[in-house]
Amino acid sequence: SQKIEQNSEALNIQEGKTATLTCNYTNYSPAYLQWYRQDPGRGPVFLLLIRENEKEKRKERLKVTFDTTLKQSLFHITASQPADSATYLCAPSGDSWGKFQFGAGTQVVVTP
Amino acid sequence: NAGVMQNPRHLVRRRGQEARLRCSPMKGHSHVYWYRQLPEEGLKFMVYLQKENIIDESGMPKERFSAEFPKEGPSILRIQQVVRGDSAAYFCASSPPTGTSEAFFGQGTRLTVV
Numbered sequence: 001s002q003k004i005e006q007n008s009e010a011l012n013i014q015e016g017k018t019a020t021l022t023c024n025y026t027n028y029s030p031a032y033l034q035w036y037r038q039d040p041g042r043g044p045v046f047l048l049l050i051r052e053n054e055k056e057k058r059k060e061r062l063k064v065t066f067d068t069t070l071k072q073s074l075f076h077i078t079a080s081q082p083a084d085s086a087t088y089l090c091a092p093s094g095d096s097w098g099k100f101q102f103g104a105g106t107q108v109v110v111t112p
Numbered sequence: 113n114a115g116v117m118q119n120p121r122h123l124v125r126r127r128g129q130e131a132r133l134r135c136s137p138m139k140g141h142s143h144v145y146w147y148r149q150l151p152e153e154g155l156k157f158m159v160y161l162q163k164e165n166i167i168d169e170s171g172m173p174k175e176r177f178s179a180e181f182p183k184e185g186p187s188i189l190r191i192q193q194v195v196r197g198d199s200a201a202y203f204c205a206s207s208p209p210t211g212t213s214e215a216f217f218g219q220g221t222r223l224t225v226v
Contacts, residue, residue: 041220042219042220043203043205043218044217045217046216091215104154105155
């Protein structure tokens, strides 16, 4: 069955450092992969989308890589800020019917 | 362009009652997804609908749960004879009909069964 794995433990990081999150998937052949941010009590918000033929995508302080051979995506937050504290979800997508399945998410805590 | 609207934001039901959760997708979006989220857990896919069609309901419990997305009006997630274990946040998301696109989420309905 399809499986999406993200670091289950919270990532505690000091302000200014780079946070790196991992998303691994199995039994998927996603055409693209998305990353979302979720704050407590709120719905997820889209951050970045990377296609299978793209190795890397950047948006401001965010960087995503996508390795279809390893079936893995890495999500980087550079120069992290306390406002980046949230849970980050990955969603390999476009496999069939456009269904969105999410990983359990990784909580990031940025301390000043 | 209003975002995805869910109502009510909070819903309290007694065991055995019915819960009806509504979701109005963004204008122009014809794909709707429902997810359930328990405290401290991830989003669990429930059902994927297009107008008047259920495309994938592989995440829906076999009993008591149903969903629809009529030609007119919002998408409805219905839970009959609610039990305490149904208490959770239910999120709806929508996406456009064509191409590669992200999902836009509503703020969720928090269901509490007492």
